[in-house]
Amino acid sequence: MAGELTRAQLLGGGAKGGAALLLGGAASGLLASRAQADPPATSLGTVPASDLAYVRLLIAVELLTVDFYTHAIASEHLRPQPLAEAQIAFINENEHYDYLAAAIASGGEVALTAADVDFAYPQGGFYTAAAVIELASTLEHLALGAYLGAAGNLADPVLQAAVAQITANEAQHLAAFAQRSRRPPFRQAFPDPLTIEEASDALDAYTS
Amino acid sequence: MRWTRTRASRPPAGRAVGRHTALAGLLAAALAVAAVSSTTPASAVSGITVYAASSLTDVFPAIDPAPRYSFGGSNTLAAQITLGAPADVFASANTAIPAELYTKGLVEQPVNFTRNTLVIVVPKSNPAGIKSIYDLTKPGVSIDIAASGVPVGSYTLQILSQMNLTRLVLANVVSQETDVRDVLSKVALGQVDAGFVYSTDAKTVPGQVTVIPVPVWAQPKVTYAMAVVKNSPNQAAAQAFINEVLGKAGQAKLLSYGFLPLTKPKERIQTKPPKKKK
Numbered sequence: 302m303a304g305e306l307t308r309a310q311l312l313g314g315g316a317k318g319g320a321a322l323l324l325g326g327a328a329s330g331l332l333a334s335r336a337q338a339d340p341p342a343t344s345l346g347t348v349p350a351s352d353l354a355y356v357r358l359l360i361a362v363e364l365l366t367v368d369f370y371t372h373a374i375a376s377e378h379l380r381p382q383p384l385a386e387a388q389i390a391f392i393n394e395n396e397h398y399d400y401l402a403a404a405i406a407s408g409g410e411v412a413l414t415a416a417d418v419d420f421a422y423p424q425g426g427f428y429t430a431a432a433v434i435e436l437a438s439t440l441e442h443l444a445l446g447a448y449l450g451a452a453g454n455l456a457d458p459v460l461q462a463a464v465a466q467i468t469a470n471e472a473q474h475l476a477a478f479a480q481r482s483r484r485p486p487f488r489q490a491f492p493d494p495l496t497i498e499e500a501s502d503a504l505d506a507y508t509s
Numbered sequence: 510m511r512w513t514r515t516r517a518s519r520p521p522a523g524r525a526v527g528r529h530t531a532l533a534g535l536l537a538a539a540l541a542v543a544a545v546s547s548t549t550p551a552s553a554v555s556g557i558t559v560y561a562a563s564s565l566t567d568v569f570p571a572i573d574p575a576p577r578y579s580f581g582g583s584n585t586l587a588a589q590i591t592l593g594a595p596a597d598v599f600a601s602a603n604t605a606i607p608a609e610l611y612t613k614g615l616v617e618q619p620v621n622f623t624r625n626t627l628v629i630v631v632p633k634s635n636p637a638g639i640k641s642i643y644d645l646t647k648p649g650v651s652i653d654i655a656a657s658g659v660p661v662g663s664y665t666l667q668i669l670s671q672m673n674l675t676r677l678v679l680a681n682v683v684s685q686e687t688d689v690r691d692v693l694s695k696v697a698l699g700q701v702d703a704g705f706v707y708s709t710d711a712k713t714v715p716g717q718v719t720v721i722p723v724p725v726w727a728q729p730k731v732t733y734a735m736a737v738v739k740n741s742p743n744q745a746a747a748q749a750f751i752n753e754v755l756g757k758a759g760q761a762k763l764l765s766y767g768f769l770p771l772t773k774p775k776e777r778i779q780t781k782p783p784k785k786k787k
Contacts, residue, residue, distance in 0.1 A: 350670070350673045351673045353671075353673070354671065354672050354673035357671055357672075357726045357727065358724075358726050360726065361724075361725055361726035368776075372776075372778045372780075375778075375780070376778075376780040377780070378780065413725075413726060416772075416773055417725075417728070417730065417773075418725050419773065419776070420776075422778070425782065427778055427779065427780045428779070428780065428781060428782050498641065498643045501641075501643075501724045501726070502641060504724065504725065504726070505722060505724060505725070508722075508724075508725040
């Protein structure tokens with residue numbers, strides 16, 4: 302197996318700094334131009350239980366994508382450009398996780414962590430660059446559907462705004478990896494949302 | 510005062526689990542065990558009494574058959590210890606109850622020794638057609654859960670709350686039990702459409718129930734803890750039993766019964782196809 306890369310190693314002294322050390326050429330350019338808006342406040346105050354259920358589900362989705370990109374990067378199959386995109390996506394997913402975990406912590410709850418979950422992937426999912434990119438597309442499709450479902454159902458406006466931002470970012474990831482797997486980067490004017498039940502079932506397929 | 514020795518030897522698992530069996534049918538098996546024991550060195554933990562959560566009914570005697578076991582709901586066992594029951598070791602399906610006994614000065618410092626997960630079980634015939642936890646909200650589904658004071662009951666409520674399903678699922682609860690094995694038993698017998706049990710319990714009735722996973726994002730953190738009872742006259746032997754459970758062989762036995770290690774093992778992902786044998 303190729304050298305294993307842990308989330309801690311990738312993050313180093315912080316998500317941006319640690320990953321920058323691993324990026325070269327185009328990748329560090331991508332990272333340098335990554336200026337972004339501040340995410341909405343993470344203090345949720347009193348939000349409906351239905352919103353919190355969505356946040357818990359989305360936290361698990363983020364843990365899955367972080368875990369996937371950790372293995373994708375460590376597989377050493379990706380060429381520089383898709384590798385750089387995977388590294389940026391990895392950082393993005395970590396930032397989504399941190400936001401959602403902080404949001405749920407504001408209500409006094411401890412968020413699910415990577416130590417709590419074992420993920421499993423289809424046989425051969427990391428054997429080749431094509432397989433890794435195909436799996437990236439599949440997981441980003443799942444993430445996009447889950448976020449779209451949440452965006453349409455959340456009641457708290459602060460949370461809804463943050464989820465809308467994250468949804469846009471997941472759509473960017475999906476477009477990038479869909480294109481690399483020789484599929485159109487976008488098709489539908491209104492992509493399909495997943496219900497919480499559908500998203501949960503889809504996530505179950507990757508938990509052992 | 511008399512103390513009830515629960516689950517000393519209990520179906521449906523049907524395995525010999527202690528020396529307090531009241532079932533005559535198991536006498537021959539018990540004698541056979543005694544005969545074997547007489548030819549092997551005496552266990553350091555002979556003569557002690559272990560009060561343990563029902564979900565440990567099968568694995569603890571497999572780790573060491575020598576102690577006298579009393580299995581039941583952790584809250585019930587803790588109440589008995591509080592009233593002075595003659596236990597030497599207390600093993601609970603959560604960390605909160607032993608911590609509470611420790612605060613009260615009734616047990617020594619508890620130690621965590623294993624983890625577990627919850628699952629939904631449905632009868633093999635699955636008459637309600639349940640495929641996911643969300644199906645438990647359908648009108649007319651009959652559900653059995655453990656009472657909220659029992660760790661597994663508390664974990665069940667936690668799952669429902671995490672998923673925002675409390676009201677809808679509890680509306681279908683027809684019975685609440687005092688321990689997890691009673692929930693399992695009712696489901697296996699087809700008396701209810703579904704129940705929440707530990708994944709390790711579901712494994713004890715293969716062919717009788719179908720397991721439906723609880724989503725990972727709603728799984729409670731199920732950690733077991735055990736402690737030497739302060740009033741135990743067998744402190745050294747009680748500690749020896751705990752050491753045995755924490756030891757390599759004890760931990761391996763727990764894993765073989767489906768329990769989880771305290772810390773998650775490092776993931777291994779294959780990044781190259783396995784080489785074909787020539």
